[in-house]
Amino acid sequence: MNQPRPPDLQPLKTNDTLTILVGTGLWAVALVVLLVVQPGPEHRWWIWTCVSGICGGLFGLWFVRRRNRRRPPPPDGPVEPTTAIL
Secondary structure, three states: OOOOOEEEEEEOOOOOOHHHEEEEEEEEHHHHHHHHOOOOOHHOOOHHHHHHHHHHHHHHHHHHHHHHHHHHOOOOOOOOOOOOOO
């Protein structure tokens, strides 16, 4: 009944800064469209949703850049475990 344990998954290498910038840019475009269209008083919360999306994106950009400065660079080759539990 003991089956071999599958290897641990390695995190994907992604460009988090670009992803956050694109998302924040889309929130900014939505804000500009809403400011041009001027929704009715019952839909003014859409404008504040866009503003909070932009603020969240700016916070995320600050956080990711701060995290990347503190993290050591990843190794180029595959990572070998130092110990294994069988």
